[in-house]
Amino acid sequence: MPKLQSTDLKATRLGFGEALVELGRENPNVVVLGGDVTGSVRTDLFMKAFPDRFISVGVAEQDMIGTAAGLAVAGKIPFASTYGEFAVGRPFDQIRQSLAYSDLPVKICASHCGITVGPDGATHQSLEDIAIMRVLPHMTVATPCDYHQTKKMIHASMMWKHPIYIRFFRENTPVFTDVSARFEFGKADTLIEGTDVTVIACGLQVWEAILAEEILASEGISVRLLNMHTIKPLDKDAILKAAKETGAIVTAEDHQRHAGLGGAVAEVLAEQYPTPQEFVAVNDTFGESGKGDELMKKYGIAKDDVVKAVKKVLKRKKS
Amino acid sequence: MEHFDLPELQEMARQIRRDLMKMLMISKSGHSGGPLGLSDIFASLYFSILKIDPKNPTWPERDYFFLSAGHLCPVWYATLARRGFIPLKELSTLRKINGRLQGHPAPAYTHGVPGVEIASGALGQGLSIAVGCAIGLRLDKKPNRVYVLTGDGELDEGQIWEAMMTAGHHKVDNLIAIVDRNNCQIDNRTDKVMELEPLAEKWKSFNWHVLECNGNDIEQFLHTIKQAQELSGKPKVIIAHTFMGKGVSFMEDDYKWHGVPPNEEQGKQALSELAPTKYGDFIEFEWEKQPVEVGAK
Numbered sequence: 001m002p003k004l005q006s007t008d009l010k011a012t013r014l015g016f017g018e019a020l021v022e023l024g025r026e027n028p029n030v031v032v033l034g035g036d037v038t039g040s041v042r043t044d045l046f047m048k049a050f051p052d053r054f055i056s057v058g059v060a061e062q063d064m065i066g067t068a069a070g071l072a073v074a075g076k077i078p079f080a081s082t083y084g085e086f087a088v089g090r091p092f093d094q095i096r097q098s099l100a101y102s103d104l105p106v107k108i109c110a111s112h113c114g115i116t117v118g119p120d121g122a123t124h125q126s127l128e129d130i131a132i133m134r135v136l137p138h139m140t141v142a143t144p145c146d147y148h149q150t151k152k153m154i155h156a157s158m159m160w161k162h163p164i165y166i167r168f169f170r171e172n173t174p175v176f177t178d179v180s181a182r183f184e185f186g187k188a189d190t191l192i193e194g195t196d197v198t199v200i201a202c203g204l205q206v207w208e209a210i211l212a213e214e215i216l217a218s219e220g221i222s223v224r225l226l227n228m229h230t231i232k233p234l235d236k237d238a239i240l241k242a243a244k245e246t247g248a249i250v251t252a253e254d255h256q257r258h259a260g261l262g263g264a265v266a267e268v269l270a271e272q273y274p275t276p277q278e279f280v281a282v283n284d285t286f287g288e289s290g291k292g293d294e295l296m297k298k299y300g301i302a303k304d305d306v307v308k309a310v311k312k313v314l315k316r317k318k319s
Numbered sequence: 320m321e322h323f324d325l326p327e328l329q330e331m332a333r334q335i336r337r338d339l340m341k342m343l344m345i346s347k348s349g350h351s352g353g354p355l356g357l358s359d360i361f362a363s364l365y366f367s368i369l370k371i372d373p374k375n376p377t378w379p380e381r382d383y384f385f386l387s388a389g390h391l392c393p394v395w396y397a398t399l400a401r402r403g404f405i406p407l408k409e410l411s412t413l414r415k416i417n418g419r420l421q422g423h424p425a426p427a428y429t430h431g432v433p434g435v436e437i438a439s440g441a442l443g444q445g446l447s448i449a450v451g452c453a454i455g456l457r458l459d460k461k462p463n464r465v466y467v468l469t470g471d472g473e474l475d476e477g478q479i480w481e482a483m484m485t486a487g488h489h490k491v492d493n494l495i496a497i498v499d500r501n502n503c504q505i506d507n508r509t510d511k512v513m514e515l516e517p518l519a520e521k522w523k524s525f526n527w528h529v530l531e532c533n534g535n536d537i538e539q540f541l542h543t544i545k546q547a548q549e550l551s552g553k554p555k556v557i558i559a560h561t562f563m564g565k566g567v568s569f570m571e572d573d574y575k576w577h578g579v580p581p582n583e584e585q586g587k588q589a590l591s592e593l594a595p596t597k598y599g600d601f602i603e604f605e606w607e608k609q610p611v612e613v614g615a616k
Contacts, residue, residue: 031458055454055489063447063481070451073383073436076458078451093441094478098448102438103429 003192004210006174008147013111013168015150017042020079022151023158024050030158031071033057033064035082040170041111043081061086065094065106072104077158080106084113084126084167088133099163100136107157108133112170113143114254115282115299116204116292125287126167131259133165134232141232142185143167145206147175149229152183160185167203169254171292174207177227188235194224197310197317198242198249202228202261205252205280205301212306223310231261239268243275248317250278250309254301257281276316278309321402323366328537331401332362334596336566338397338410340589343580345603346413349422352563352576353470354394356501359537360559361398364466368544373403376433382463383436383452387445388470388499389423390578396420396432400601404434407601415606443476445469446496450486450554453494464548468497472504475513480525486554487526495547496527496556499534501563503574522556534559566593 023030024046036059038044047054055071057064061082068078081087087110088095099106113126134141140162144150150168157164181189191206192213201209206227213223224246226238243249249269251262262279269275282299296302323331335358343349364384365371372378386395393413400407405419412418423440425431431438436452439445449467456463473479486494500518502509509515522529528550532543540559547555563577564570567589570581581589 031455053458055451057485058481058488060478060481060485062443062478063450063485066444066447066478066482067451067454067485069437069444070385070448070453071455072451073448074452074455074459076455094444094447097438097441098444101429102426104437 003213004176006176008175009172010147010175011170011172012144012147012150013042013170015144015147016109016111016154016168017045019151019154020046021049023155024053027077027158029075029077031055031076031078033068033078033080035059035061035064035086037082041081041083041109061090062094065091066098068106069098069102069104072106078106079109081109081111083124084110084129085124088129088165089126092132095163096136100138103138103162105161106163108163108165110165110167113167114169114203115287115295115301116254117170118292118295119289121289122286127256127282127287129165129167130231130253130255130261131263134264138162139232140164140185140230142230143203144229145203145227146173146177148177148179149183153229156183156185169204173204176207176210186230186233186235188238189227189229190224190238191227192223192225194222195246196222196248197314198224198226198246199252199306199310200226200228200239200242200249200261200265201252202231203254205254208296208301208303209252209306211303212310215303215307216310221310221314228261231264234264234268236268236272239265240273243269243273248276248313250280250306250313252280252301252306255281257283276313278313280305280309321366325538328362328366330596331366331598332358332537333566333593334598335362335394335397335401337590337593337595337600338401339393340567340581340586340593341600341603342393342397342410342413344583344586345411346415347580348414349393349580350390350578351580352503352570352573353388353391353499353501355567355570356535356561356563356565357391357394357499358566359535360468360497360540360561361394363537363540363544365398365402367541369466376404376427380463383449383465385436385445385449385467386424386439387467388442388473389439391470392424395424399432399434401598405432408604410601411603412606418606442470442473443478446479446482447485449494449496450482450491453491454489457491457493463493465494466497467494468499470504471498471500471502471509471515472512474498474515483522483525483527490552491554492551494554495544496554498556498558499561500558501561503563503577505574505577507574519558526553528553528555529558530555531558531560534561535565568592
């Protein structure tokens, strides 16, 4: 039996949509911007509850970011949402100048991220977004691992004083985090304690890592699992502690292997405590159509890939 | 609010032109043509039109002004200094290290200038921002007005047209956009780089009220702003026809003066054409030797 149980299957995007409605009730300054995919990203819930505070900008992501920036200047708390690829790829310059350089507290909420968006194919599979957001000064980058954590993260983001990018997913996925667990940006969750190796995962790969841990534990390998929900600012203390105490690191993410979570962790290790690391990530390639679970396997980011990476890194581990 | 009369505004506009030339001679870097062409509009905005308080740049009841075409900022800095947002002598620091007067503007809360609400420089973003700000104010039922100034070459940017649609769709009528129609951009005349005409018809077809005026005629500009303020039901745009380089004979209406400063000799020639005013020139000081006297860093 895995140490963490899935109690349900629910989409992170639903957690986002429901949290927005809760925030809308709580704070009259919360506004939501829609780019014509409201039913998909679940901002339709807010739109129905608070039509006056829902601002449609059409399929125009550059304008959506600019309009959100202006709303923030006027003292509003804007949440701008669309699919990941279009939330950061199209309006990068707008995000850089109007949000990051200007340090405005706008929340960019990206649904349908990663390869698991599946049948829509490579054009819609955002695999570069962590990388391109985390290089921006002032930007916070975070990605929840399940429905409960998405809700908590959206709640925590409301009063965040800087621009923030929150990455979540379309699919119904296991709900396994404790609904009463405390959430704080920049503080990794230690989901499983272990001594031989540490898996640092984010997003949907946290569940894959939980499944991998079950397999590895049965083979006598003690795995520590960190849910690194905030990629910037990164919880360096947790990474260094894991490196010192377990001596081997595997990172796992639904993202390109370059400059994502794995890259961020490697930067910390290279500078402060060089440690063998293996990367479970999409290997510098575009995706294709298929089912989410099929694609995770084909592109090397499923539980078996975590198991393989752990075994590989253990061979490299300094004895 | 300041309410300069027409002769005072004209004299202030000339002083701003003198300030611009001096700033650019000191910095040896920056844009000459556009800022000169906009001096009349900036003097009008800051000394007659905008509801602002230089002592309290984030006054909640202020009118919001956004400069979408950030490269035009020398005229903004000179005007903000003349209006008391920053010390006059700080104009010596344009584009210099450790200063606040960035080559393209940044807001005070990063390391920029009081009175600047948000960064600009990458073109085409300001209209969206102004629309968002205006919608936010309207949600709060606040009477503040929002003004945004764009270049005409800047209208080549696609985001501008997205924002035009959004403003029309949401009937954002607490917003006045001003287009600096000087027919010049960095490479050439605008009709050579990208034809914009029929420009007024384009804005109209996006559901805007459209007004036109001579943007180098302060009396006409003030009258047009007043007309725009009284219109409702749709966002308003003023296509302000200006001359790049206005006031300096050898720069007037010449796109080649878009992005370059005058050299020493050209600067002296320019200043000789712009008669001194009762407001007096700012005192140049050696910024590099006094790096902590002003500025936010």
